[in-house]
Amino acid sequence: MIHRISIILFFYAIFFTWECKPQNGEYEIKGCVTDFVTKEPMPGVTIADFMSGKGVVTNEKGEFNYSFEFIPVWFKINHLGYQEEILAIESFDRYNDSIKDKVLTIDLKKDLFQLEEVTVTQPGTVLKLFKKEPFAIIDYQIKDEIVIALIYRNNNPLKKEILLSDLKGSPIYTATMPGAQEIFRDCRGDIFVVKTKKIIRADIIGHKVFFHDEIDRDYFDAYIRPIKVIRGKWMVSMYQSENGQFHEYNLVNVENKSKRILHRVGSRGREMRVKGLDRRHTQINRQIISKGHIESGELRILNKNMDNAVFQISTNYPPVNSSLFSVGDSLLLFDFDQKLIRYYHFNGECSYQSSIKVNLNADWTGRIHQDRENNRYYLEFLHIHSTYLVEIDPGSGEKLRQIPINNYRHIDHLKVINNRIFFLHQPDFGNELKQLVYINI
Numbered sequence: 001m002i003h004r005i006s007i008i009l010f011f012y013a014i015f016f017t018w019e020c021k022p023q024n025g026e027y028e029i030k031g032c033v034t035d036f037v038t039k040e041p042m043p044g045v046t047i048a049d050f051m052s053g054k055g056v057v058t059n060e061k062g063e064f065n066y067s068f069e070f071i072p073v074w075f076k077i078n079h080l081g082y083q084e085e086i087l088a089i090e091s092f093d094r095y096n097d098s099i100k101d102k103v104l105t106i107d108l109k110k111d112l113f114q115l116e117e118v119t120v121t122q123p124g125t126v127l128k129l130f131k132k133e134p135f136a137i138i139d140y141q142i143k144d145e146i147v148i149a150l151i152y153r154n155n156n157p158l159k160k161e162i163l164l165s166d167l168k169g170s171p172i173y174t175a176t177m178p179g180a181q182e183i184f185r186d187c188r189g190d191i192f193v194v195k196t197k198k199i200i201r202a203d204i205i206g207h208k209v210f211f212h213d214e215i216d217r218d219y220f221d222a223y224i225r226p227i228k229v230i231r232g233k234w235m236v237s238m239y240q241s242e243n244g245q246f247h248e249y250n251l252v253n254v255e256n257k258s259k260r261i262l263h264r265v266g267s268r269g270r271e272m273r274v275k276g277l278d279r280r281h282t283q284i285n286r287q288i289i290s291k292g293h294i295e296s297g298e299l300r301i302l303n304k305n306m307d308n309a310v311f312q313i314s315t316n317y318p319p320v321n322s323s324l325f326s327v328g329d330s331l332l333l334f335d336f337d338q339k340l341i342r343y344y345h346f347n348g349e350c351s352y353q354s355s356i357k358v359n360l361n362a363d364w365t366g367r368i369h370q371d372r373e374n375n376r377y378y379l380e381f382l383h384i385h386s387t388y389l390v391e392i393d394p395g396s397g398e399k400l401r402q403i404p405i406n407n408y409r410h411i412d413h414l415k416v417i418n419n420r421i422f423f424l425h426q427p428d429f430g431n432e433l434k435q436l437v438y439i440n441i
Contacts, residue, residue: 042082186224
């Protein structure tokens with residue numbers, strides 16, 4: 001009886017809260033967002049409505065005005081470089097006493113992790129070709145100021161094409177390429193079109209693309225994709241385990257076929273342990289009816305009687321992360337698992353080592369980008385719906401500057417080339433017609 005009364009009261013509370021509202025069915029909140037220390041108004045702050053998924057952005061004076069329909073409501077207030085705040089309007093009394101006909105002042109405190117932002121020289125140059133035409137861009141590469149893009153038109157993903165354009169958006173060349181999945185650029189700058197079972201090397205000569213004989217996909221994945229550096233008689237190849245628990249860089253002398261291990265990230269033992277867990281998962285998945293939540297790095301799994309935790313499998317094995325680049329006569333390796341930066345000679349000796357001092361928090365995407373022309377390195381971060389880069393000094397491991405990418409959400413395939421940031425931008429969620437954008441740093 002008590003349980004039944006509780007349910008009735010619960011539904012009555014919901015009905016009363018959501019239906020008892022003014023005749024016009026609309027509430028309003030006004031405010032101004034300022035910096036906690038300087039008290040300066042903050043433009044571009046996002047005020048997001050938890051209930052509707054809508055929101056508003058502050059104007060150049062830090063002001064905002066937002067209308068909503070229901071109470072209770074919660075607002076998430078955030079801005080790149082500042083700590084997030086939550087504004088809750090739990091009841092009509094709270095709205096009438098503190099919100100209605102008032103202008104709120106909301107102070108945001110700076111996030112201690114964030115660096116000072118640098119100003120981007122221009123808000124972004126959208127390549128007119130990709131903006132004007134109804135292209136869905138799947139992948140792209142930039143070579144010698146030429147864009148090589150994998151696209152399809154008219155919402156027909158089965159009819160894929162290779163498209164060449166200059167950086168002004170002028171079309172140069174197109175060729176049909178059914179079954180293409182990716183455009184890959186190797187360490188020497190050669191371009192490959194990756195298909196399901198075959199690979200085609202593409203040479204760009206003048207304003208045309210010349211396609212060579214197909215390569216077997218297994219051969220490509222085993223002998224071309226893993227090569228990270230080629231310099232004279234030396235070559236560095238990378239082994240990466242399928243479960244992401246082990247990276248091994250091997251230095252190969254192509255003249256005498258000798259090989260030595262340059263660096264390891266993670267371990268074979270860790271790789272095998274996770275493989276064992278994968279097999280165990282496969283075995284017990286046939287016996288269980290549901291999985292519990294993760295506690296203390298263990299996945300508790302219930303049997304069909306739903307009364308016992310019959311298995312406890314450790315899930316605390318995040319994938320390792322590392323990147324290798326060629327810098328002059330040296331090899332530069334970022335070991336993010338141990339937070340180390342190492343310089344190697346081509347004879348395999350480590351000549352210098354420092355620690356990574358950038359805070360690799362939950363916003364870090366796991367990606368680092370090299371601007372080869374300027375020998376600069378940028379870590380990619382994603383905060384809520386904003387992307388920003390942190391330049392890292394490869395010598396000291398210190399943060400140098402932070403570069404926000406404003407006014408662009410839902411971006412991917414980011415690259416940094418000759419002081420320009422390139423990326424694919426999806427203007428509307430669910431819209432496959434991505435645009436290629438570049439921003440001058």
